[in-house]
Amino acid sequence: KAGVTQTPRYLIKTRGQQVTLSCSPISGHRSVSWYQQTPGQGLQFLFEYFSETQRNKGNFPGRFSGRQFSNSRSEMNVSTLELGDSALYLCASSLVGTSSGNTIYFGEGSWLTVV
Amino acid sequence: GESVGLHLPTLSVQEGDNSIINCAYSNSASDYFIWYKQESGKGPQFIIDIRSNMDKRQGQRVTVLLNKTVKHLSLQIAATQPGDSAVYFCAENYGGATNKLIFGTGTLLAVQP
Numbered sequence: 001k002a003g004v005t006q007t008p009r010y011l012i013k014t015r016g017q018q019v020t021l022s023c024s025p026i027s028g029h030r031s032v033s034w035y036q037q038t039p040g041q042g043l044q045f046l047f048e049y050f051s052e053t054q055r056n057k058g059n060f061p062g063r064f065s066g067r068q069f070s071n072s073r074s075e076m077n078v079s080t081l082e083l084g085d086s087a088l089y090l091c092a093s094s095l096v097g098t099s100s101g102n103t104i105y106f107g108e109g110s111w112l113t114v115v
Numbered sequence: 116g117e118s119v120g121l122h123l124p125t126l127s128v129q130e131g132d133n134s135i136i137n138c139a140y141s142n143s144a145s146d147y148f149i150w151y152k153q154e155s156g157k158g159p160q161f162i163i164d165i166r167s168n169m170d171k172r173q174g175q176r177v178t179v180l181l182n183k184t185v186k187h188l189s190l191q192i193a194a195t196q197p198g199d200s201a202v203y204f205c206a207e208n209y210g211g212a213t214n215k216l217i218f219g220t221g222t223l224l225a226v227q228p
Contacts, residue, residue, distance in 0.1 A: 004158075031214050043159075043204065044219035056215045088157055094214050104149065104214055106158040 003028065004093050004107035012113045018079040021110045025072050025093030029105075032074040034066060037088040037109070046089075051073055081114045088112075123202065127221040134192040134226075138205035138219045143186060145207040149177060149216070151191045154201045162190070162203075192224075200226045 005024040013019050025032050033056075034046040045058040049068035065075040072093075078085055090111045095102045129133045146167040151159035163190075165172045165179045172179050178191040188205050202223050206216040211228065 006158075021159075032213055033216070035216075035218075042220055043216075045215050045217070048213060048215055050214075054215050085221075092214070092216075103164065104216065105159055105161060106151070108158045 004091055004105055005049060005079060005094075006089075006091050006107040008109065010111045010113075012115060015081055015083060015114055018077060019112060020075055020077045021089050021112075023074045023076075023091030023107060024094075025074070025091075028097050028106060029037055030072050030092040031037060031094045031096065033070065033092045033104070035077050035090040035092065036060070037090055037103050038086075043090070046076065052093050055108070075086050078112075083114050085115045120179055123221055123223050126169060127197045127225045127227060128195050130195060130197060130226055130228050132195055134154055134190075134199070134224060135205050136190045136192075136222045136224065137189040138190075138222075140186050140188055140205065140207045140219070141217065142207060142209055143183070145217075146209040146210040147158060148179070149206045149208075150177075150188075151204045152199075152201045153204065153208060153221075159204060165205045194227050195224075197228055200224055 005020045031050045033048040035043050037043045047057040047066050052068045063079045066073045091107045092104050092111045094104045123150040131202045149164040152162050153159045163177050163179050165181050168179050176193045180189045202221045204221045205219040
């Protein structure tokens with residue numbers, strides 16, 4: 001059974017550009033969450049989707065957005081990139097949408113460098 | 116952001132010894148807790164979880180202890196091996212209709228051969 005798949009794995013962008021990252025959850029999983037990981041701030045929650053609806057959003061500016069498709073695949077977009085957006089972006093998936101003990105699995109992440 | 120990751124604590128142990136990694140969580144209403152292992156350049160890997168109605172759970176070579184009174188979580192690794200070297204994160208879920216996790220700062224486990 002394939003795990004959480006994130007693409008691309010590595011990318012370099014210029015300040016002011018935008019970027020779209022993709023996440024394919026484990027087959028059958030309907031909940032997808034996104035996290036940003038940096039050395040200074042650790043792992044921070046970005047947003048969560050369940051059945052194509054955003055249920056939760058972290059404390060990030062509106063430049064960060066996401067969506068989920070009917071097949072549970074998800075994308076996140078960052079517009080007007082800043083140097084501080086350089087980070088590892090992680091996607092996590094789980095079977096159901098509540099903390100009912102269902103395990104939350106992470107992908108390998110997308111490394112974004114903004115220059 | 117809600118997670119502060121400034122200085123990464125380090126635990127250095129000898130191969131074969133037992134390791135104990137500690138974590139203080141923030142919300143007394145949290146009802147689900149997970150430990151993740153993250154190796155360099157990889158995403159967090161699930162190790163073990165525990166719900167708030169339990170105080171101990173065991174897996175293969177790992178045990179998680181939960182003390183709700185002092186909001187403390189620990190991960191015990193028996194017979195630590197070089198392959199256990201990684202950063203370990205605890206994460207809490209506030210409960211309800213969300214899978215949002217709040218992560219701790221992480222602990223670097225260094226296993227000396």
